[in-house]
Amino acid sequence: MKAEDKIKNALIKAIRKLPDDVEHLIIEAADSEESEAGRIVLNAIKENISEAARTGLPLCQDTGMFWCLASVGRSSDVPLQRIEDAVIRGCGKAAEEGYYRRSVVEDPVYSRKNTRTNLPPVISYELVDGDAVVLHFLLKGFGSENCSSLRMINPTAGEEGVMDAVEDIVRKAGGKPCPPMFLGIGIGGTMDRAAFLSKKAFFADGDFAFKDKLLKRLNSIDIGPGGLGGSHTVLDASCVTEPTHIAGLPVAVTINCWADRKCSVVLEKGEI
Amino acid sequence: MRKSLILPYSPGDLDAIEAGDEVIISGVIYVGRDQVHKRLADAISSGQELPFGFAGNAIYYMGPSPAPEGYALGAAGPTTSARMDPFSPLLAGHGLAVMIGKGPRSEAVRKAVEDNHGLYLQAYGGCGALYSSRIDSAEVIAYPELGPEALLRITVHDFPVFCMIDSRGRLFRSSV
Known part of the structure; x- marks a missing residue:
């Protein structure tokens, strides 16, 4: 599979399904919450998690701004340009095929014109040991x-x-x-x-x-x-x-x- | 206590709902967030006709994700209410005094809810898929150029919220 499709698939899954440890902490909280209002909220959240899993809708309409940390192995010979391309294409395809809300605007102060692609992502790079490239993504709701x-x-x-x-x-x-x-x-x-x-x-x-x-x-x-x-x-x-x-x-x-x-x-x- | 609310409402319908109640809504709700508020406030200030009648209606602060085939809207949970605070007292004064969003409001909004016998209801933040499943239909009624921020009219059933400010201006905990 192409790198950009691997990225796309991971990003589409991530807006619909929480990591297991996160889901586990929410369920535990709902079982032990002391306030009645708090339990009402946590039960709505649990129901929402099931509903997103059942329908494939995003958990939340704010599907976030893509934040990516590319951890590049010191022994990797992949050009950074290729990593950047794969990240941008993967994010673009995820937004399109995963029904992401388009939440990114071009000029932050004046026009605030929507880019209509949910791009660009925020990308940082770091060097780590090894020869793999690991891409960490946050879907940063505002x-x-x-x-x-x-x-x-x-x-x-x-x-x-x-x-x-x-x-x-x-x-x-x-x-x-x-x-x-x-x-x-x-x-x-x-x-x-x-x-x-x-x-x-x-x-x-x-x-x-x-x-x-x-x-x-x-x-x-x-x-x-x-x-x-x-x-x-x-x-x-x-x-x-x-x-x-x-x-x-x-x-x-x-x-x-x-x-x-x-x-x-x-x-x-x-x-x- | 769990109470139900049918929208649009008639005078008196909101009296039984108290701060701290769970409220289950059915009926028609208008949807607008930041830019819609700015435009409605501008329309009032310049004496233009409003895109819908305010009396008896509620506004929900929400901007949905795109709707997949077979859905009225995509994920459709609330956005932060505080950003509408500068506009809400003016709108409430013209009859749009039932608001649905998330998070705390200003003292000016609490007073506007009290003065205009409205409600501030909190929807459960982040529960976009859950709310989508309670929305039967949606149509854009104004400002289509705003994309996900356009003014919508939606029809809902069993739409769960929590009363933060009741029609007498009483707060649930420290919601201001």
Whole structure:
């Protein structure tokens, strides 16, 4: 199969079906939510997940802006141009054949003219070990993206300061990003690098030092499902850190709604 | 409590619905978001005729994804209500006082709902496939050039929402 078709198929599936771990966390939340209003919202979400699976309709009408991180193996000999082409064509075909809403405008300030293709995607590139090309995609809805934010905190603020910054961002988001949320946290680097890491974090695996403490804290602030109050405000968080300057501690948070839609496409040597 | 609401509504129909109630809607709803609000507000300011009668009607903040064959609309969940806050008091004052969206509203909107005996109802965010399955028909009635943001009239059944501001201006929790 051509690389662009592999990308297209993964993207069409991703707007209709959540990753298994995400679905599992939602079901668990619906079973244990303490507030009645929160349970009503979570049950509607569960019903929506079944309805999307049954009909093939997108989970949400905001099918998002394509965000792609191309992780290119240092031993790969694929020209970047070919990767860019495959990503753009794959995204274009997914929008067309998968009934994506066309949500992208050309000029952000003045004309705001719709590109009518849901293109261009936002693409970043990085080098990793190996000879494969791995493409990580987020389908970034903007109800939640409008609540994503960044704080440049004091370098001596430590773990407590980082958690305060994340909590401040989540509190300001409140019910707006369709909670329960999923958080990507990027710490370190420069301002822009921390923001990038907060997106890359959605593809990082496993735990980080203060995860349990952070989730406990965030789930006690009673935003709850749909912002109607309850014991589930943030279902999961992931974090990536990088070196930074002696004078700074950048902390960025990308907020995803409960429909934490993403996919990764692995292209082995010879597949692209 | 679970209550039902048939749209369009008559005076008095909204009295029994209280902040914190689940509300199940059947009937006709108008659909418009950012650009439609701007245009309706401009039409009122310049004294032009409105594309539909406001009295007794509700507006849903939504921009659907494209409809596959056999569907009235694609995914059709709510968008963030706060962006309509600058326009809603004016529209409510002219009779469009029942609003369906998601997320918190301004104090000015709460007061407009109270003054005009309307409702602010929250649809469940992100549940686009679920809402699509409750929409029986949809037609563009104005501003087709806005594409997914055009003004629509839809007919719905068993359309689930949650009352955040009732006709007496009372809030469910901290919805402002």
